[in-house]
Amino acid sequence: MRRDTFLHGLAALAAAGLLPSSAQAAANLKILIPANPGGGWDLTGRALGKALQDAGVAGSVTFENKGGAAGALGLAQFANMGKGDPNALMVMGAVMLGGIISGKPPVTLDTMTPIARLTTEYGVFVLPASSPLKTMADVVAQLKKDPGSVKWGGGSRGSTEHIAAAMIAREAGVDPAKINYVAFRGGGEAVAAILGGNVTVGGSGFSEFQQYIEAKKMLPIGITAPSRVKGIDIPTLKEQGLNVEIGNWRGVYAGPGITPEQRKAITEMVLKALQSKAWAEALEKNQWTPAVLSGAEFDAFVKKEFASLRETMTKAGMVS
Template sequence: MRRSDFLKTLAALAAAGALPLSARAGANLKMMIPANPGGGWDTTGRALGKALQDAKVADSVQYENKGGAAGALGLAQFVPGSKGDPNALMVMGAVMLGGIITGKPPVNLSTCTPIARLTSEYNVFVLPANSPFKTMADVVAQLKKDPGSVKWGGGSRGSTEHIAAAMIAQKVGVDPSKINYVAFRGGGEATAAILGGNVTVGGSGFSEFAEYIKAGKMKPIAVTSEKRLNNVPTLKEQGIDVVIGNWRGVYGAPGITPAQRKALTDMVVAATKTKSWQEALEKNDWTPALLTGEAFDKFVDDEFASLRATMVKSGMV
């Protein structure tokens, strides 16, 4: 084969995403983060972007934040704006599924391309430091007495902390449709409401409250994991049979080819093996939960069905 023909073949393979990572130049990626800066999705997207560059599979990563409606606004922009783009990624997760179920946005996640589940983060429920309550048992006692008097503060409607609050109510014999849940657009708003005593109990990923817990401004009373996190008791060990994780992952654009999907998947898997990604897992108390391919497709489908069933029972839908 002449050198000119070889170079043409190489270029065609690279454009199709069919070359091994070692034979391709790093991509210039675009990362849609369908949330405001500072929250869990933002932290995940930027940590992944750094890891992609550290793994030398991306030359650059351009970030765009578009918060609102549990990620639905970002999704609505990503779907038409990135169609067919093999270098586009969008951060997503359990919160987006809940938002789609409750909000019924005009665009559908199923048009996008599943790439990988990355992490799972369990929620911690906290009390303001000056709360008259001291334990989850105190909160449950008040919930049983007057469900509406307990204000649960957290992320968007349909978020994992919203669902967890409904599940807690259901497990302790309270009608979950009667819980008083106050949704906030971002972690900053929720944190301010908790610190100001404007909600009874707050819920979020442990990393978002860690500095306030350490400073004594919030008192952790339960985690939604199977085992204790940072020595905070689980709901299960307190007699409330609830375990729920807030998983996060990434999707590719609509309309990319199977070869392009594989190339993106290989890039993300390579990123999860870097030192910077491992450091991000430790720093943010994320549990690694890598899942790709058909297994990830099935997982998302099953999650949709499970979340919808819980949310219907709770009156969220």
């Protein structure tokens, strides 16, 4: 057989996702990040891309950011670009589920292909260093006095920090519908607003705020974890008398229309990447907690999470 004929056939098999992972090492993978640069999804997607290459299961990885509407804009784009493509992945997570529940977009996750949950991270609330407020108790007092005067800044509507802000209001005896929440399309925009004092309090994952907290440019006042997180010296909301606990997990999906064999192959590639040195370094650097699930377990988890978030958001007055 001529060499060019053999290589052409090999490329066709790889494109169809019918080669074992080792033979797909030179595949060009695409990762759609449904948020603007600088946020948790962006950090996750780029860390995963590096890990895929470090593990030797991808020759190259390209990234595309498409932010807005809690990931709904990126999801709609991925429904087209990822259709039938076994080499395309999209970052997603709890924020996207919340956005789907609150925004009811025309394109949902129902037709997409679940691959794996990667990590979980708890939300952190911070104040600008120049703020006259110094604690969560100060924020709650101001919230009770005048709900609209407290401007909460964070991810898209329906994000975990939005849900947490509504839960804090409810705990404080304030109508969650009265909170003044400002949604940003990406973590970079939210950080700029906080540093500029354009919001009263900001919320996001610790990894997005870490460098600014360490530089004393942001003052952390609470974390949404059930108990203190190792390596993060921030009091929980529960410690401060607010019964608020919510985690922000992140994962990846493939597009619609790929075969079971292709799903198995890309899942194996992702799971191998999660064993790489590059991924271990990303976990440590960003204080992410590994929370790996794949296959039927991940499918079941997403369904359960949808139901749980819908119940939480309904109680917080975010959806009816």
